[in-house]
Amino acid sequence: MTLKPRLLWGGGLLVVVALVAAVALMWKPAIAPVSSPPASSFDAQTRLAGARVVALGDCVVCHTAKGGQPFAGGLPLATPFGTIYATNITPDVDTGIGKWSLEAFTRAIRYGVARDGHLLYPAFPYIHFTRMSDNEISAAYAYLMTREPVKATAPANELIFPLNFRPLLAFWNVLFLHPGAEVADASKDVQWNRGKLLVDGLGHCASCHSPLNLIGGEKLGHAFDGGVVDGWEAPALNALDAAPKPWTQAQLVTYLRTGRASEHGAAAGPMLPVTRDLATVPEADVQAIATYILSIQKPQSTPTADAPAPTAALPPEAKRGAELFAASCAQCHGPHSPMQAVGERPTLAFSTAVNAATPRNAIQMILNGISWHGEDSINYMPAFSQVYSDQQIADLTSYIRAAYSQRAPWKDVEQSVATVRKENDAR
Ligand code: HEC
Ligand code: HEC
Ligand code: HEC
Structure with missing residues (x-):
């Protein structure tokens, strides 16, 4: 009997303490x-x-x-x-x-x-x-x-x-939020620790390259597993070894500093400004970032080898896409184009976007192109969003998948084009 008022008191006190704590927070x-x-x-x-x-x-x-x-x-x-x-x-x-x-x-x-x-x-x-x-x-x-x-x-x-x-x-x-300075890992060298500090801290790479949970926090235990930002997929940074050609340190540094890598592709969408910023910092910083990123790779099944020759038996949508490709894309991406002849230029077969699980980034690249930047036009690709219909963009997307990747065709590509366009318009 006498317990009751005590319990009430105790409960009341707890509520007050919780409220004070909440207000203080x-x-x-x-x-x-x-x-x-x-x-x-x-x-x-x-x-x-x-x-x-x-x-x-x-x-x-x-x-x-x-x-x-x-x-x-x-x-x-x-x-x-x-x-x-x-x-x-x-x-x-x-x-x-x-x-x-x-x-x-x-x-x-x-x-x-x-x-x-x-x-x-x-x-x-x-x-x-x-x-x-x-x-x-x-x-x-x-x-x-x-x-x-x-x-x-x-x-x-x-x-x-x-x-x-x-x-x-x-x-x-x-x-x-877990405030506080990064704790160095004594078992690793200076370059690795510097890279981790830059990637986790200032570079905030995980904010785009990690999946988010329902309340917009980075999913615990899934850092660098890949995320979506501004309608683009930010690929997993711990699965770079799954690329048709595994990344080397030198390629990763070049990519991060110039926005292109000879056996991979070019930075576009939200990654482009990141590389333009990294172009202005000391190379040692970017070397450190690359060292750390290459150290977090998860084991992959054997990467696929070189580009397949475009198959004769293309599905009908890819066949339509092949004609559009010959008209609008081959002058830059075709096997004998000047762009390929300079060497150093990646073939679409090496592109992460073309080999990805979903067509999202390939569609974004074709819709938006890659904008002209200052004197450096080497990364320029025109935007095709005003040139082609959803179906034509989808046909092109299906064609480059069939012709340049050894992975299974994407499904419902036209629907994806419509979705991506709608999202882009709303932005
Ligand atoms: C990914 C985008 C993003 C980046 C990168 C970013 N900021 Fe911000 N920052 C924001 C947004 C959005 C706000 C406003 C947040 C709000 O109103 O609650 C903000 C707010 C701030 C504020 C508070 C200003 C105020 O008036 O309340 C400061 C200071 C700031 N940022 C500094 C920086 C610095 C320094 C950097 C680079 C080291 C940086 N930000 C990079 C998005 C960014
Ligand atoms: C004026 C030249 C030009 C034309 C025309 C062009 N592109 Fe590109 N494209 C580029 C450049 C430059 C890049 C960046 C990759 C690189 O540096 O080689 C690129 C990148 C891409 C990528 C992404 C590869 C990556 O980096 O992961 C795709 C996909 C693509 N183009 C498809 C197309 C398609 C489809 C067409 C035709 C509708 C087309 N391009 C027309 C120049 C061009
Ligand atoms: C604002 C969001 C954003 C930030 C911040 C960001 N990235 Fe990215 N990153 C992307 C997107 C989106 C792509 C895919 C687009 C593309 O391939 O051009 C990408 C692509 C990449 C790629 C190419 C992957 C591949 O397989 O082709 C690498 C490597 C990369 N980012 C590394 C980094 C590193 C390292 C940092 C931190 C220094 C970083 N990114 C910060 C959005 C971001």
Whole structure:
């Protein structure tokens, strides 16, 4: 009898403790604003180091709207929960991070908390950036604080209820944010450890190359098993040995720095800007990344050998595709095209997209092509989305699969083309 009120008391106390804990998790204090530190307060060497950090972190890729000023924000990022806009990280005092102290900036990078205390969405990859060293963070800060301030406010996010209520992110963070510096593995050499740090931290490779669970967290135990981002498949980084030709260290470094690899293919879609950033960092960083990536390969069944000759007995859709290919693609991809004759150019038989389990990336490549970049036109491929119907794109896709891959034909390709187009239009 006397137990009852005690139980009630105990229960009540537990609820209060839980509420206090939840509130402490969900609301973080603001960090006092500072007046923008003058450029002269950062030495040239730190700023230069910052340029490398910012390139490795792809900060400009997300924080720049189409045709907008670098770092001024406004780029929409589509998530299954709605659209999140990257914010302005130029040192503008009203709309950017001009009033942020290094302490506030560090808290954002390590814990995903903005200066005023609101929790940031994990579309900002702080769960990876948390591995950055203090030096890397202060170098990035120095670099960003010495950019041109731009007045620009990102549009308001369009997120579904209840995810538009930021404090709830506290519970997501309990599951997926494991703050703290990377612990070096003493059994591995310096290069490997440096690569792991760059891949897990600044490079945030897993944020695209890992599958996500229903609440947008990276699936536990499936790091680098492959993911989907912006309608593209980011292939498994631990199955590079399944490629028709296994990757070498040199090819992987070249791919990451130039966006193409002679026995594989070219970077396109969301991977293209990653390679453009990696082109600007010291080669040693990319060597380290490649060393680490090649060390995480899972054992594969024997890779398939060289390209098969196009088969005589093509299915009807591939036959139609063959004619379109001769008209629109062979001048670059045909066996005697100048592009093939230069050597160094990959044949489609080596392409991950053409050998993949689904036609998604092959369709994306044909629809979007690969955009012209500065002086370097070597990776250029025209976009065919306005040129061909869904059926024609599907025929071409079926043809390159039949002619260049030894794997089974893809099914329902036309349906996939329609789906990919619809998704692209909605983006
Ligand atoms: C994959 C895209 C992506 C990348 C890469 C990225 N960011 Fe962001 N970042 C975002 C988004 C989206 C937000 C806004 C999140 C929100 O509003 O909750 C954000 C917010 C921030 C904020 C908070 C700003 C504010 O006003 O609240 C800072 C600081 C920041 N990013 C710095 C960086 C730095 C430094 C890098 C590179 C090392 C970087 N970001 C790379 C997407 C990205
Ligand atoms: C002006 C030359 C040009 C034309 C025309 C062209 N492509 Fe490409 N394509 C390229 C280049 C360059 C690449 C990047 C790979 C490389 O560096 O060789 C590429 C890549 C691809 C890939 C991806 C290979 C990879 O990197 O994994 C596919 C698939 C593809 N093309 C299909 C086609 C099809 C189908 C057509 C015709 C509808 C076509 N291309 C027309 C130049 C061209
Ligand atoms: C913004 C998302 C994104 C990020 C970040 C990203 N990747 Fe990718 N990556 C992709 C996509 C999508 C593809 C497939 C498109 C293509 O083949 O061009 C790809 C392709 C690749 C490929 C080619 C795989 C193959 O089999 O052809 C390699 C290698 C690769 N990425 C390595 C990396 C590494 C290493 C990092 C980190 C430094 C990284 N990626 C970061 C999206 C991303």
